[in-house]
Amino acid sequence: MTTALLEVENLSVRYPTARGPAEVLDAVSLAVGAGEVVGLVGESGCGKSTLARAVLGILGQGQASGAIRFKGEDLLTMAPGRVRREIRGRAITFVPQDPFGSLHPLFRVGRQIANLLAWKAPSTKPPSPLAELLAPLHRASRTTRRAAHDASLEALRDVQIPNPAQVLDKLPGELSGGQRQRVTIAMAILPRPQLILADEPTTALDVTIQAQVLRLLQRLVRDRGLSLLFTTHDLGVASEICDRIVVMYAGQDVEVAPTRAFFATPRHPYTAKLLRSLPGEDKTELRGIPGAIPSLVRPPGGCRFHPRCERSTARCAIERPPPRVVGAGHVVRCHHALDTSA
Amino acid sequence: MNIGIAPLRQAADTLLSARNLKVHFSVRHSNNKATLRAVDGVNLDIREGEMLGLVGESGCGKSTLGKTLVGLVRATAGSIVFKGTDVAGQSAGAWRRLRRSLQYVYQDAGASLDPRWIVGRSLEEPLVIHANLPPAERKRQVQETLRAVGLRDEHALLYPHELSGGQQRRIGLARVLTLRPRLVVLDEPTSGLDVSVQATILMQLRELRTTYNLAMLFISHDLSVVRMMCDRVAVMYLGRIVEEAPTEELFKRPSHPYTRALLAAVPRPGERHVVDAPSLDGEPPDPSASYDGCRFRSRCPVAGSDCQAEPDLLEVTAHHRVACHRRPVHA
Numbered sequence: 047m048t049t050a051l052l053e054v055e056n057l058s059v060r061y062p063t064a065r066g067p068a069e070v071l072d073a074v075s076l077a078v079g080a081g082e083v084v085g086l087v088g089e090s091g092c093g094k095s096t097l098a099r100a101v102l103g104i105l106g107q108g109q110a111s112g113a114i115r116f117k118g119e120d121l122l123t124m125a126p127g128r129v130r131r132e133i134r135g136r137a138i139t140f141v142p143q144d145p146f147g148s149l150h151p152l153f154r155v156g157r158q159i160a161n162l163l164a165w166k167a168p169s170t171k172p173p174s175p176l177a178e179l180l181a182p183l184h185r186a187s188r189t190t191r192r193a194a195h196d197a198s199l200e201a202l203r204d205v206q207i208p209n210p211a212q213v214l215d216k217l218p219g220e221l222s223g224g225q226r227q228r229v230t231i232a233m234a235i236l237p238r239p240q241l242i243l244a245d246e247p248t249t250a251l252d253v254t255i256q257a258q259v260l261r262l263l264q265r266l267v268r269d270r271g272l273s274l275l276f277t278t279h280d281l282g283v284a285s286e287i288c289d290r291i292v293v294m295y296a297g298q299d300v301e302v303a304p305t306r307a308f309f310a311t312p313r314h315p316y317t318a319k320l321l322r323s324l325p326g327e328d329k330t331e332l333r334g335i336p337g338a339i340p341s342l343v344r345p346p347g348g349c350r351f352h353p354r355c356e357r358s359t360a361r362c363a364i365e366r367p368p369p370r371v372v373g374a375g376h377v378v379r380c381h382h383a384l385d386t387s388a
Numbered sequence: 389m390n391i392g393i394a395p396l397r398q399a400a401d402t403l404l405s406a407r408n409l410k411v412h413f414s415v416r417h418s419n420n421k422a423t424l425r426a427v428d429g430v431n432l433d434i435r436e437g438e439m440l441g442l443v444g445e446s447g448c449g450k451s452t453l454g455k456t457l458v459g460l461v462r463a464t465a466g467s468i469v470f471k472g473t474d475v476a477g478q479s480a481g482a483w484r485r486l487r488r489s490l491q492y493v494y495q496d497a498g499a500s501l502d503p504r505w506i507v508g509r510s511l512e513e514p515l516v517i518h519a520n521l522p523p524a525e526r527k528r529q530v531q532e533t534l535r536a537v538g539l540r541d542e543h544a545l546l547y548p549h550e551l552s553g554g555q556q557r558r559i560g561l562a563r564v565l566t567l568r569p570r571l572v573v574l575d576e577p578t579s580g581l582d583v584s585v586q587a588t589i590l591m592q593l594r595e596l597r598t599t600y601n602l603a604m605l606f607i608s609h610d611l612s613v614v615r616m617m618c619d620r621v622a623v624m625y626l627g628r629i630v631e632e633a634p635t636e637e638l639f640k641r642p643s644h645p646y647t648r649a650l651l652a653a654v655p656r657p658g659e660r661h662v663v664d665a666p667s668l669d670g671e672p673p674d675p676s677a678s679y680d681g682c683r684f685r686s687r688c689p690v691a692g693s694d695c696q697a698e699p700d701l702l703e704v705t706a707h708h709r710v711a712c713h714r715r716p717v718h719a
Binding site for chain 2: 089208222241252253254255256258260264275279280281283284285286287305309310319320321322323324325326327329331332334335346
């Protein structure tokens, strides 16, 4: 295995709520290697988006502990100014789920890409905070504008938007969902990042458009040696694009496996149940998972899945299972992991 | 009545049938008036107790078609025959009586409930409007329906926001079932739900269908769910039905190029076939533009000059109909 580009170790995140602190992440560990696509899957509220936000350093009220090492340096202890100048939006970029909510509705696409370039272009020196604040109002010189225009056009060509020159002159509202998502992907690759965090980037799209975007992402990863941490609840999508899959449940990582092993021999009872609840070609009956996702304010102790697990014993409620290697790159956190023969 | 093709055979157990159904809306693009042909000449039969899937991408008109069939949107032209009478042009009062039998479950069940009412009251309301029953009997029926959708009596006392997403969907179902309808249109009944919750809702729907002998029009963009749930499937593209067949037939022998592309684009857990295969380029065209000929031809890999003429929905084998000039011909 390659040395990890991103290493998350025992990351815990708490958010204050009216009913007490919510433990949204509980000692989660995962790694993303250079050029690797890692899928982060789980149902609503499992903490997959929080993890992405923690890596970007945009937790807001959340308090993080543990370590998030990017190329060996802990982002949690790095000076905020350095994170802003070198990491967030530069070495690590983000593709959001809802491309409409993340583009300004009143600025033309070209203007928004040019603004991004003014802040985060790979080669310029960092602007002062004041200049950054005034950037949207700033009118650049003719040569800078021309350069920005060319770079924006290039970025849109990279994501295979039809008629890129016309798209630059459009408002986000005039674009289709697929085109908007291509624009946000263009903006995410523009600063030449090493890692892209994609948060359900195809959820809002139709399947034929989703297929186009997945192919685009895969090509970008291959051609540029990018790493991708891909959050999704759609196991079919994860299966298409990921090298490895990390499963989360209620703020805990429960299983990590190479994609093939993940689907062929799931070892954690939750993973197995998740796969069983998917509709499939040869299935006539589906089984859901009885019970509901626990509250993250005073969550169940030990393994948080134990109240819904038929294999659980007294030990599961007390002790969080340690990671156990069960195959090449396959790690499970369960005291009573399933047999591969089962 | 102007039907573009020979009248379709109508099976004896047909509950509702649409013929040449059109729903057009006037829209305005800056200063240009245009007509959006959301549904543009649909022929569709729904049989008694049948689960019919309606699939297609956003904007293809599937929700509008569903709403029109149950009278929530007025048809611009064409007929909807229910129990032997054409109901398409009926007055609002007539539709009000019909609506007891023809019900629609909205996609966002939470938003379609009154946030200030306990759900018991929301469940009772259809009975207040449509049935002349004493209050005690109404309460009893509400309880019965609640249990039928897998909830308990005490859920009637909760407000919508106190319910989980899955429970809200169940309430949405219970609310239409209190009237014992003949046909229920389900608009994306499980979209936005987690798979483990989706699984329980789908199994519940199957049970309800048998319990109440319901016909259901199952609108969905999720083809794997449709494959599991439905007896027949109709595929829609830009306001037209392009293919219609029994479920297994459609999935095993998709005959319209659009259906094939759609099926090829669905990721399947444990497989990697979408990113490696070439698929459909481009996006569905603007439904407010005007079209002649096959609407799919701008994206179609096998389109030719004959596709400038509108293809009719014709049988390729028994019960399998395709609207494509390049459909396979069986001798």
